[in-house]
Amino acid sequence: MNRPLPEDPMVRSLIAHARRGxxxxxxxxxxxxxxxxxxxxxxxxxxxxxxxxxxxxxxxxxxxxxxxxxxxxxxxxxxxxxxxxxxxxxxxxxxxxxxxxxxxxxxxxxxxxxxxxxxxxxxxxxxxxxxxxxxxxxxxxxxxxxxxxxxxxxxxxxxxxxxxxxxxxxxxxxxxxGFAGIAWNTEQVGELRSVDDLWAPELRGRVGVLSEMRDTMGLILMNNGVDISGDFSADDFNAALDIFREQVTGGQIRNVRGNAYTEDLVNEDTLAAIAWSGDITLLNFEAGYEKWKFVIPEAGGTLxxxxxxxxxxxxxxxxxxxxxxxxxxxxxxxxxxxxxxxxxxxxxxxxxxxxxxxxxxxxxxxxxxDETLANTRIFRGLTGQEENEYQAAFQSVLLGA
Structure with missing residues (x-):
């Protein structure tokens, strides 16, 4: 059964459009x-x-x-x-x-x-x-x-x-x-189902995440049970940020990158990552076989x-x-x-x-x-103050890495 559509009319229209194919x-x-x-x-x-x-x-x-x-x-x-x-x-x-x-x-x-x-x-x-x-x-x-x-x-x-x-x-x-979800090297990593799986001890220092704040924080927020298309609070964001900071400072996350995250996967500097959907398909095409797998986490992905x-x-x-x-x-x-x-x-x-x-x-x-879209959310619109505060907090973690 599909989750209720969010109130945001643009979010509703995107999902309605996709449900038509x-x-x-x-x-x-x-x-x-x-x-x-x-x-x-x-x-x-x-x-x-x-x-x-x-x-x-x-x-x-x-x-x-x-x-x-x-x-x-x-x-x-x-x-x-x-x-x-x-x-x-x-x-x-x-x-x-x-x-x-x-x-x-x-x-x-x-x-x-x-x-x-x-x-x-x-x-x-x-x-x-x-x-x-x-x-x-x-x-x-x-x-x-x-x-x-x-x-x-x-x-x-x-x-x-x-x-x-x-x-x-x-x-x-x-x-x-497209979607942001999680991807991994199938030759070296077992099945991943959630963002929590990225924090497994055996992946320490081999995880990549995206420098797009809304994708990386969006997935961590959703993993915490937060609806990112709804009216989540600064406390919700900061709780997710604490998790992100812990994984960066503790050495679990190796790199925080833009689209160059794909290079890290190819070079095997990272074995798993928060990733964009189509990129992984293209990496597999270039490899000539299904070397990487992409999934939307059980808690949801971003659209x-x-x-x-x-x-x-x-x-x-x-x-x-x-x-x-x-x-x-x-x-x-x-x-x-x-x-x-x-x-x-x-x-x-x-x-x-x-x-x-x-x-x-x-x-x-x-x-x-419908089933795929029901497990995705669009990161809600931020006020000017939220944009400044959330981006600054996210960047502070990157600068301290």
């Missing part, structure tokens, strides 16, 4: 607003004046720079991106695909000064998590989308068109969705989404919108999902997937069932 990477809603630090940056930008979008030179400059996460687009044995190559052939737009997002905070730290000045950050579109997208929108760091250039946005699920952090999807549109946005200083806005439109074709969305094994937000992709690989059309990591 499709949902959308990293939907941890920023909810009530940007952090006080972020708002202070906004006040400093241009003396408080509103930033102006860069002049669009797409017509005379058929190029595009796309910043994204690792393992997040279809790739062939030669390191080429088939759907991206097809896009370039169809449109004549030359795309530079940069794998520069390791986690949301570290990427933001590299570009925030340029963003605050309205400058080109070297990316015409970037895929970031909802809570970080919310921050960019509130700071005025994004350009409003022109849906005349994105007619395929009609294929976006109705349930995902009006999120709290971006009403009407004026500034962002989903790329992929998230990443979104396209166009930075304020991009001079190639129309080119970026043309790219987004292309990836909202169901057949293209299915081809990407078949490789990355993340959840697609594009209606019609499941039907298109049946023509590519009928088995994948039943894959729980791409088209999750």
């Amino acid at each position: 499709q949902v959308t990477r990293r939907t941890m809603l920023a909810g009530t607003g940007a952090s006080a630090t972020a708002l202070a940056l906004a006040a400093c930008a241009g003396g408080g004046s509103e930033l102006q979008p860069a002049e669009d030179r797409s017509e005379s400059d058929p190029t595009l720079n796309w910043a994204n996460w690792p393992f997040y687009i279809d790739e062939d044995d030669n390191g080429n991106y088939p759907t991206l190559e097809a896009f370039q052939e169809q449109t004549g737009i030359s795309v530079t695909y940069n794998i520069t997002v390791d986690d949301n905070n570290s990427y933001y730290a590299t570009v925030r000064d340029q963003l605050a000045l309205g400058q080109d950050i070297g990316a015409d579109t970037v895929c970031l998590t909802d809570w970080m997208v919310s921050r960019w929108i509130q700071l005025g760091y994004t350009q409003e989308l022109n849906y005349d250039n994105i007619p395929n946005a009609a294929n976006l699920s109705e349930d995902l068109r009006n999120p709290e952090f971006d009403p009407g999807r004026r500034f962002s549109i989903p790329w992929q969705g 998230w989404a990443d979104n396209f946005l166009i930075p304020i200083g991009s001079p190639r806005k129309t080119n970026a919108e043309t790219l987004i439109n292309y990836y909202y074709e169901p057949e293209v969305a299915a081809e990407v999902a078949a490789w990355v094994n993340y959840i697609t937000p594009v209606e019609g992709a499941r039907e298109a997937m049946e023509a590519i690989d009928p088995e994948l059309a039943e894959n729980e990591l791409i088209f999750p069932s």
Whole structure:
């Protein structure tokens, strides 16, 4: 029997959408607003004046720079991106695909000064998590989308068109969705079922966790019986933080990383980790066999989404919108999902997937069932004060490691 749906309308709509066969990477809603630090940056930008979008030179400059996460687009044995190559052939737009997002905070730290000045950050579109997208929108760091250039946005699920952090999807549109859970090396570690299993003595110094606070703390909170989509308290968070601190200072956790956690698994620096769902599928594909296993813990996993946005200083806005439109074709969305094994937000992709690989059309990591979704939660929106306090507390553990 499914657990009751949370009250948050965006959470409810995500789950309702997935129960029809499709949902959308990293939907941890920023909810009530940007952090006080972020708002202070906004006040400093241009003396408080509103930033102006860069002049669009797409017509005379058929190029595009796309910043994204690792393992997040279809790739062939030669390191080429088939759907991206097809896009370039169809449109004549030359795309530079940069794998520069390791986690949301570290990427933001590299570009925030340029963003605050309205400058080109070297990316015409970037895929970031909802809570970080919310921050960019509130700071005025994004350009409003022109849906005349994105007619395929009609294929976006109705349930995902009006999120709290971006009403009407004026500034962002989903790329992929997925889960955070636990993964392990099946050749050296027995079956794991819970976060507690990561703290087993035999895994001391061989555990990795994610630098995304909402994923690592989300799983620990859920393991403590806390509903992360509900109104949990600072005491709940601090109790989970104490567990995290104990495992870091005690040497149980070897590394706290962004997407580079996969390198630690491959090198066997770590044997088990808090992980993102699609990454483990790709690691097994590259290994040629099922060397690692991913599960959602018995106490639950996190559900998230990443979104396209166009930075304020991009001079190639129309080119970026043309790219987004292309990836909202169901057949293209299915081809990407078949490789990355993340959840697609594009209606019609499941039907298109049946023509590519009928088995994948039943894959729980791409088209999750009621049962799978019932055991996941979206980290609730944080107030500005909570965002500051929780992030600072989490970072203090990392700095003390």
